[in-house]
Amino acid sequence: MKQISRxxxxxxxxxxxxxxxxxxxxxxxxHSASWSNWSGGQTCQxxxxxxxxxxxxxxxxxxxxxxxxxxxxSGHSFSPLVPTDGHLVVIDQLSGxxxxxxxxxxxxxxxxxxxxxxxxxxxxxxxxxxNLPDIDRQTVAGAIAxxxxxxxxxxxxxxxxxxxxxxxxxxxxxMDIDSSDEDLLHAARVNLGALGIVTQVTMQNREAxxxxxxxxxxxxxxxxxxxxxxxxxxxxxxxxxxxYSDYSLVLSIDETDEPIGEVELEAEPTSDASIAESLxxxxxxxxxxxxxxxxxxxxxxxxxxxxxxxxKILSNVRNSRFNEMEYSVPAEVGAECLREILKTIYxxxxxxxxxxxxxxxxxxxxxxSMAYGEHPHATISIHRAASxxxxxxxxxxxxxxxxxxxxxxxxxxxxxxxxxxxxLYPRFKDFMELRRELDPQGRMLNPHLRALxxx
Ligand SMILES: Cc1cc2nc3c(=O)[nH]c(=O)nc-3n(C[C@H](O)[C@H](O)[C@H](O)COP(=O)(O)OP(=O)(O)OC[C@H]3O[C@@H](n4cnc5c(N)ncnc54)[C@H](O)[C@@H]3O)c2cc1C
Numbered sequence: 026m027k028q029i030s031r032x033x034x035x036x037x038x039x040x041x042x043x044x045x046x047x048x049x050x051x052x053x054x055x056h057s058a059s060w061s062n063w064s065g066g067q068t069c070q071x072x073x074x075x076x077x078x079x080x081x082x083x084x085x086x087x088x089x090x091x092x093x094x095x096x097x098x099s100g101h102s103f104s105p106l107v108p109t110d111g112h113l114v115v116i117d118q119l120s121g122x123x124x125x126x127x128x129x130x131x132x133x134x135x136x137x138x139x140x141x142x143x144x145x146x147x148x149x150x151x152x153x154x155x156n157l158p159d160i161d162r163q164t165v166a167g168a169i170a171x172x173x174x175x176x177x178x179x180x181x182x183x184x185x186x187x188x189x190x191x192x193x194x195x196x197x198x199x200m201d202i203d204s205s206d207e208d209l210l211h212a213a214r215v216n217l218g219a220l221g222i223v224t225q226v227t228m229q230n231r232e233a234x235x236x237x238x239x240x241x242x243x244x245x246x247x248x249x250x251x252x253x254x255x256x257x258x259x260x261x262x263x264x265x266x267x268x269y270s271d272y273s274l275v276l277s278i279d280e281t282d283e284p285i286g287e288v289e290l291e292a293e294p295t296s297d298a299s300i301a302e303s304l305x306x307x308x309x310x311x312x313x314x315x316x317x318x319x320x321x322x323x324x325x326x327x328x329x330x331x332x333x334x335x336x337k338i339l340s341n342v343r344n345s346r347f348n349e350m351e352y353s354v355p356a357e358v359g360a361e362c363l364r365e366i367l368k369t370i371y372x373x374x375x376x377x378x379x380x381x382x383x384x385x386x387x388x389x390x391x392x393x394s395m396a397y398g399e400h401p402h403a404t405i406s407i408h409r410a411a412s413x414x415x416x417x418x419x420x421x422x423x424x425x426x427x428x429x430x431x432x433x434x435x436x437x438x439x440x441x442x443x444x445x446x447x448x449l450y451p452r453f454k455d456f457m458e459l460r461r462e463l464d465p466q467g468r469m470l471n472p473h474l475r476a477l478x479x480x
Contacts, residue, residue, distance in 0.1 A: 054073060054074070054075055054076075055073060055074050055075075055076065056073050058071075058074070060074075060097070060100070060107070060108070060113060061100070062100040062101070062102060062103065062107065063099075063100050063101045063162075063346065064103055064346050064347060064348045064349075064411045065346065065411055066103055066348045066411065066415070066438075067102075067103070067104070067105050067107065067108055068108065069107070069108035069109055069110065070110065071095075071109055071110060071111065071112055071113045072092070072110060072111055072112055073112050073113075074097075074112060074113035074114070074115055075094075075112055075113070075114050075115065076115045076117065076118065077114060077115065077116045077118060077119060077222075078118050079118075079119075080119070080191075080193065080199070080224050083114070083116075083193050083197075083222060083224065084193055084197040084198075084199060085197070086114075086197075087193060087194075087195060087196065087197035087222075088196065088197035090112075091468075092111050092112065092468070093109050093110070093111025093112070093468055093469070093470070093471065094109070094111055094112045094113075094114050094195070094468055094469060095107050095108070095109040095111065095112075095113055095114065095218060095469065095471055096113075096114045096115075096116065096166065096170075096218045096222045096223075096469075097113045097114070097115055097167075098137070098163060098164035098166055098167020098168070098170075099139065099162050099163055099164050099167060101160070101162055101163050101167065101436070102167070102171060102435075102436035102437070103348050103349050103350075103436060103437045103438050104435065104436055104437055104438055104439065104473065105471070105472070105473040106170075106171070106217060106218060106435065106436065106471075106473060106474070107218075107471075108471055108472075108473070109471045111468075111471075114222055115137075116135070116136060116137035116164075116166065116222065116224060117137045117164075118135075118137065119135035119136060119137045119224050119225065120134070120135040120136075120137040120138040120139070120142070120164075121134070121135050121138060121142075121146070122134055122138075122143075122146055122147075122150075123135060123225060125150050125152070127150065127151065127152075129229075130152050130229065130230045130231050130232060131188065131227055131228065131229055131230065132147065132150075132152065132227070132228055132230065133225060133226070133227045133228075134165055134225060134226055134227075134228060135224070135225055136164065136165050136166035136190070136191075136223045136224050136225050136226050137164050137165070137166060138164065138165050139161070139162060139163070139164055139165075140154075140157060140158070140161040140162070140163050140164075140165065140168060140340070141160075141161035141162055141336075141340065143165075143336075144161070144334070144335075144336030144337065145336075147230060147233070147336075148233050148334055148336070151232060151233050152230040152231070152232065152233055153230060153231055153232065153233040153234050153334070153335040153336065154186070154228070154230055154335070154336060154339075155180060155186055155229065155230060155231055156174075156175035156176075156177060156180045156181075156183065156186075156261075156339065157175050157183075157335075157336060157339035157340045158173050158174065158175050158183070158340065159175070159340065159341055159343070159382075160340050160341060160342070160343055161336070161339075161340035165183075165226055165228070166222075166223045166226070167218075167436075168183050168184075169182075169183055169184040169187055169190075169214050169215065169216075169223070169226070170215065170216050170217055170218050170223070170435075171215070171217065171434065171435040171436035172184055172215040172391065172393060172394045172395050172396075172434065172435055172436075173436065174386045174395075174396065174404070175261070175339060175386075176261040176262065176263045176276075176278075176384040176385070176386070177256075177260055177261045177262075177384075177385065177386070177387065178256040178257060178262075178356075178385040178386075178387060178401045179387050180260075180261070180386070180387050181386065181387040181388070181389040181394075181396065182215070182386060182389060182391070182394055182395075182396060184214035184215050184389070184391050184394065185214075185387075185389045185391065185394075186228050186229045186230070187210075187214050187226045187227065187228055187229075188203060188204065188227045188228070188229050189201065189202060189203035189204070189210070189226065189227040190202050190203075190210075190213060190214065190223050190225070190226045190227070191223065191224050191225045191226070192213055192216075192220060192221040192222070192223055192224075193221050193222045193223075193224055194220070194221040194463045194464070195221055195463065195464040195466070195468045195469055200221070203227075209459075211390050211391050211392050211452075212391075212392045212452070212455065212456055212459050214391050215391045215392065215393040215394050215435070216393075217393065217435055217474065217477075218469065219460050219464070219469050219470070219474055219478070220459065220460060220463050220464065220469070221463060221464070221469070233334070233335070234280055234334075234335050235280070235281050235282065235283070235285065235332060235333065235334055235335065235338075236260070236278050236279065236280060236281060236332070236333065236334075236335050236338040236339065237278065237279055237280075237281035237283060237330065237331070237332045237338075238276065238277070238278045238330065238331050238332075238333075238338050239276070239277045239278075239328065239329075239330050240274065240275065240276050240328065240329050240330075241274075241275050241326070241327075241328035241329075242272050242273065242274055242275065242323045242324070242326035242328075243272065243273060243275050244271050244272055244273075245264065245266050245267075245270075245271060245272060245273040245367075246271070248264055248273055248275060249360040249363070249364075252359075252360060253356070255277070256385045259277040259278065259279055260278055260279050260280060261276070261277065261278035261279075261339075262275075262276070262277045262278075262384075262385075263275075263276050263382065263383060263384035263385075264276070264382075264383050264384075265380040265381065265382055265383075266363065266367060266380060266381045266383060267319055267323055267380055268319075268367065268370050268371075268375075268377055268378065268379070268380070268381070269312055269315035269316050269319050269370070269371060270315075270316060270319040270320055270323055271316070271320055271323075272319070272320060272323035272324070272326075273383075274326070274380065278338060278339070281332055283332045284332065285332050285333050285334070286330070286331050286332045286333075311374075312371050312372075312374050316371070345410065345411075346410070346411035346412075347379065347408045347409060347410050347411050348408070348409050348411060348415040348419075348438055349406055349407070349408050349409075349437045349438065350406065350407050350415075350419045350422065350423065350426075350433075350437050350438045350439060351382075351404055351405065351406040351407075351433070351434040351437045352395075352404070352405060352423075352426035352431030352432060352433055352434070352439070353386065353395040353396055353402035353403065353404045353405075353431060353432050353434070354402065354403055354404075354405065354426065354429040354430060354431045354432075355400060355402060355403070355429075355430060356385055356400060356401045356402055356403045357400075358403075358429045358430070359383065359385075359402075359403025359405065360403075361429070362403070362405060362425060362426065362428075362429040362431070363381070363383050363403075363405055365425050365428075366381065366405065366407070366422055366425050367381070369421060369422065369425060370422075373421060375417075375418055375421065377407075377409060377418055379407070379408040379409065379410070380408070381405060381406060381407055381408075382404075382405070382406040382408075383403065383404075383405050383406075384403070384404055385401050385402070385403055385404075386401065386402055386404055387401055388400050388401055388402070392450065392452035392453070392455060392456050393435065393450055393452070393453070393456055395432040395433065395434055395435075397432075397450065397451065397452070402432075404434070405426070406437070407419065407422055415438065419438055420440075423439065423440060427441075427445075430449070431449075432449045432450065442476065442477075443476065443477060443478065443479040446477060457478050457479075457480070460478065460480075461480075467480055
């Protein structure tokens, strides 16, 4: 019987990302051009965009212009954080390593740096990022603004690695924020692009390191029964539960001294249809048929292992465009929440092939972090191919997240309103107060943020 590698399966399910938004042109101002995010699910027709060449240019711009502005990174958020009919502000040119401190493994970076461009630059100076998200096309500023995180019960979101940042406020003042004002630092890191424009950050890294990745398929219930132990015994541990299946794709990543091993490459199916094909599905199968067929296929997935420099192991390339909803729930109810989602997909025969993603993220103190608090959170993601309307699927699943006290990922689709957010994020009101202080005219608000902040 034909064997399937776990990578082939997963790559076909959530493959991705060519950066489709703006690339910095060097021009200070460009007239209106339509903008769209990576998935194509968010679009706008801004009045124009400013490509910022220096901090001075930015402060002068903010002091001498009026009207709405929205900073944009690499456009990899699924939620409508960026769309504006005002001006987009692009800081692609403020990128790269500006300074490094080898004793403390820290670097100061232009906030427009792409995560993926940093790996090799950091490696060259003996440093490695503590963690990375599933892809690395995001800008540093964009990633921290939404609380972007990777996997690991002891590893916090990327914002937690930022020891200081420079914020240019909407009225053009420059604020350097660091641990001398802990509260302000916790407020300013996960900022939704609502407090001003971050131009540079200092990032805590560690010495460069290698990681070993293991991937295999296993019955979801077997893994969930031991998830806490598995998460505690691996630096990174997560599962991609298959829909209509008793199986998950499992991923563990640990530090290693082993030599770098070649990653075996295979032709990969690229679409939802080809996932169905790789599952051996017939046309219009019933849920019971899908379960039987996908279990048979999953049981043939071959384990694989690879060793490489940390940044090459932690992030992936995802070429199939999709939209995503992700919520965090307290880790102790994570498995229950996941089970209810999988059962709902099955019971309601929701026609989706994309895997889910289930991982732990360490607790932190950033006011708007989805892992704010004292205990780790489980994060659960659902995906829908970009060519399909995600709303019918996401609208059925979202109330399940709410039932378990879920907090939304700011960069992903959600339908929560001001009132609910105030209850879910203990420092939400404090954040709104700070936002009002820094942006009394509401220059940085767009319709989505106005609704979230009731502003
Ligand atoms: C394929 C894919 C995989 C993903 N995987 C993960 C994952 O594993 N984990 C995870 O947590 N998330 C993940 N995400 C979500 C993604 O990390 C976030 O949405 C992130 O914010 C996108 O960064 P960006 O640079 O594209 O920012 P954008 O989406 O362009 O902007 C995001 C926010 O940052 C603000 N912003 C941008 N630049 C600045 C600035 N200079 N100053 C102030 N605010 C600014 C914007 O105004 C906006 O509010 C994924 C997204 C995709 C498309």
